[in-house]
Amino acid sequence: MALDITTARGAMTGARYIDSLRDGRDVWLDGKRVDDVPSHPAFSGMVNELARIYDLQHTEKHRDTMTFVSDETGNRCSVSWLLPRSLEDLKKKRRNSEVWTAESWGQLGRSPDVLAPYIISLYKSRERLSAVKHPHCDFGENIVNYHRYCMENDLFLTHALGDPQVDRSEQPQNEQRAKREEDLALHVVEETPEGIIIAGGKQLATAAPISNETYSSLSATFANRADPRFILAFSIPTNSKGMKILCREPVSVWNGSYGHPLGVPYDEQDSMLFFDNVLVPWDRVFMLYESGPLLRDFAAGINFTEWANLCRIHERMKLMTAVATMIAEAIGVLEYREVAAKVGEMTMYTQMWHHAMEGVEHGAHMGEGGVMALGSMAGMNIYFAQTSARMVQLLREVSGSGLIMQPSENDLANPELRPYLDRYMRGKSVDAEYKSRLYRLAHDLAVSSSGMRQEVYEYWHGGDPNRNRINLLRGYDQSDIRARIEELVSRPLPHGESGV
Known part of the structure; x- marks a missing residue:
């Protein structure tokens, strides 16, 4: 039985996670099939980091923060999957997310802690899902069982x-699109007694080659389909027969000993998925042919429904601000008025995000389906898409040309070169090692291919910023202030004396 939990072992361990990736998944990189994902240089840094963090769940220091005891099985399970029924549960989930994000420096937009809120969001909507009837299954019951699994x-x-990003003029976000959709997007080919057969492509699946399961649904941009065959939500094992995973160029593989403290251990990988007549069993289908029950989750900003991304973004902001501060100190410019103002601007963004987090926690309430929800986060995804790019630019301006030229670890270890480095590449009261490694961290945030990939990711992570701004405007209640303005302009305005 696909969703049987009799052999479930609760919170993941590092060894179990690594072993789970050796399941025959069809992963492709640079024209070659990857035989062993955990040991491949493009994936091993990230896999080993996740394994390390998984093991923290079982340590005395973090066990009670990161896990809870299942009422059904007695297993210790990850707090990421906890259904919050009280304010204290929400606080516990925040503490768990803070551990995940601090341990990964806020770099993982697709950590194991991030996707659990998607499934929990569907769990909250289980009655709406069940209201859409299908003879083969109950969609709401499926999501309850899947969350448990x-x-x-x-x-x-x-x-x-x-x-797939092929011809967007023919795709559903274009109001002039053709009535018939091209069979490039993922769609239902046929129904069988075992499940649905699907075919098509999907992008962009971050962490697909190193995940256990692939959840597929609609994005807000592509939700309104001309053909109901393209409306489906489901989850399948990442090694499902007929699903190919094509990886982008890694940002974790480098020549030489130049430091990449973020790129090497935290390259999540982003992938295209190709579905070639893949079977999705009926007990793994969460919606079919009707988008209505899914659209409400889009309106809520599904990427920002729980603590995982809020905490991650705060950690990333803190990291960029601290690195900028430390570099300014290391080269003796922090007291310069214009430099201090730039770092102060970064501090402002970081503090504003913290205040917003406190605000959404203060607005916590019992939500749909008997599950606690944080307060409104309207606009926060847009705010970060804008401020992240600004913070990266400020880090570049504070750091100056040192971002481009710093010695490698082999340079630092070379006795012939080292005297020159100590004389010409040290900082203010700091040696060449400290300064160069600090700058390499800044380089991975603001200059390297890893840093640039991260910034593109942050821009699109909350969805299309332009669409989000339009939706924010359309949903923003201005009725009270508009009525007052209309009343004000309905009569002559105060004015000066005529002829004066």
Whole structure:
């Protein structure tokens, strides 16, 4: 039985996670099939880091923060999968997310802690899902069972929401699109007694080659389809027969000993998924042919429904601000008025995000389906898409040309070169090692291919910023202030004396 939990072992361990990736998944990189994902240089840094953090769940220091005891099985399960029923549960989930994000420096937009809120969001909507009837299954019951299965096994999910970027003039976000959709996007080919057969492509599945399961649904941009065959939501094992994973160029593989403290251990990988007549069993289908029950989750900003991304973004902001401060100190410019103002601007963004987090926690309430929800986060995804790019630019301006030229670890270890480095590449009261390594960290945030990939990711992570701004405007209640303005301009305005 696909969703049986009799052998579930609760919170993931590092060794169990690594072993789970050796399941025959069809992963491709640079024209070659990857035989062993955990040991491949493009993936091993990230896999080993996740394994390390998984093991923290079982340490005395973090066990009670990162896990809870399942009422059904007695397993210790990850707090990422906890259904919050009280304010204290929400606080516990915040503490768990803070551990995940601090341990990974806020770099992982698709950590195991991030996708659990997607499934929990569907769990909250289970009655709406069940209201859509299908003779083969109950969609709401499926999501309840699937959440239980993920929780008891502590599975790592990726998601794939977007359509292939082929001819967007013919795709559903274009109001002039053709009535018939081209069969490039993921769609139902046929129904069988075992499940649905699907075919098509999906992008962009971050962490797909290193995940346990792939959740696929619609993005807000592509939700309104001309053909109901393209409306589906489901989750399948990442090694499902007929699903190919094509990886982008890694940002974790480098020549030489130049430091990449973020790129090497935290390259999540982003992938295209190709579905070639893949079977999705009926008990793994969460919606079919009707988008209505899914659209409400889009309106809520599904990427920002729980603490995982809020905490991650705060950690990333703190990291960029601290690195900028330390570099300014290391080269003796922090007291310069213009430099201090730039770092102060970064501090402002970081503090504003913290205040917003406190605000959404203060607005916590009992939500749909008997599950606690944080307060409104309207606009926060847009705010970060804008401020992240600004903070990267400020880091570049504070750091100056040192971002481009710093010695490698081999340079630092070379006795012939070292005297020159100590004389010409040290900083203010800091040696060449400290300064160069600090600058390499800044380089990975603001200059390297890893840093640039991260910034593109942050811009699109909350969805299309332009669409989000439009939706924010359309949903913003201005009725009270508009009525007052209309009343003000309905009569002559105060004015000066005529002829004066």
